Amino acid sequence: AQRVTQPEKLLSVFKGAPVELKCNYSYSGSPELFWYVQYSRQRLQLLLRHISRESIKGFTADLNKGETSFHLKKPFAQEEDSAMYYCALRPLGRRALTFGSGTRLQVQP
Amino acid sequence: DADVTQTPRNRITKTGKRIMLECSQTKGHDRMYWYRQDPGLGLRLIYYSFDVKDINKGEISDGYSVSRQAQAKFSLSLESAIPNQTALYFCATSDSGTGEGETQYFGPGTRLLVL
Numbered sequence: 001a002q003r004v005t006q007p008e009k010l011l012s013v014f015k016g017a018p019v020e021l022k023c024n025y026s027y028s029g030s031p032e033l034f035w036y037v038q039y040s041r042q043r044l045q046l047l048l049r050h051i052s053r054e055s056i057k058g059f060t061a062d063l064n065k066g067e068t069s070f071h072l073k074k075p076f077a078q079e080e081d082s083a084m085y086y087c088a089l090r091p092l093g094r095r096a097l098t099f100g101s102g103t104r105l106q107v108q109p
Numbered sequence: 110d111a112d113v114t115q116t117p118r119n120r121i122t123k124t125g126k127r128i129m130l131e132c133s134q135t136k137g138h139d140r141m142y143w144y145r146q147d148p149g150l151g152l153r154l155i156y157y158s159f160d161v162k163d164i165n166k167g168e169i170s171d172g173y174s175v176s177r178q179a180q181a182k183f184s185l186s187l188e189s190a191i192p193n194q195t196a197l198y199f200c201a202t203s204d205s206g207t208g209e210g211e212t213q214y215f216g217p218g219t220r221l222l223v224l
Contacts (some may be wrong), residue, residue, distance in 0.1 A: 023119045043217055044201075044215040046213070086151060096142065097154070097213065099151045099154075101151035101218055102152075
């Protein structure tokens with residue numbers, strides 16, 4: 001069965017510092033990978049997905065099949081980036097997402 | 110996103126009681142999901158439904174049941190609530206027509222406390 005690991009429960013950085021939220025997965029085939037974000041008092045929402053190769057709010061994530069990772073990065077953190085971030089995986093052709101346990105990002109002024 | 114609504118938003122119940130959490134959506138999506146969120150464990154899938162006649166167990170379905178009453182409605186029942194079912198419950202929807210990379214849209218959550 002597939003598994004998603006986010007090793008850090010909490011990541012605290014200062015405004016303007018680079019951010020990397022780690023996500024590792026275990027799955028033998030080709031997965032679809034996503035990052036979801038939950039800001040305070042807001043709903044969980046999609047941030048980005050690997051298939052789109054997009055940058056959203058300055059965040060990027062590259063799928064590294066060799067290392068089975070999908071780390072989320074931003075070169076300069078902003079206070080408004082403070083939120084709970086979840087990495088999620090869907091095996092290609094399968095039906096439902098598997099979420100990691102989440103990382104709380106705290107950006108201090 | 111008011112297109113996915115959950116009722117009630119908060120619920121306190123006692124051990125052994127039967128309760129139902131409801132989810133409605135106006136997005137016209139065919140797929141619906143129920144998750145629970147616990148501190149340190151993230152979101153875990155309870156049940157999911159890919160259309161009205163399709164119901165599938167997720168990772169942690171024991172102690173739960175679901176009903177897909179219509180394309181727009183998906184309810185979650187706890188037949189006999191127990192304290193370790195205290196959690197935040199989320200409903201989500203997605204559209205199979207979007208293909209790869211389909212997005213899930215989440216409701217606001219229902220906070221359940223079982224005493």
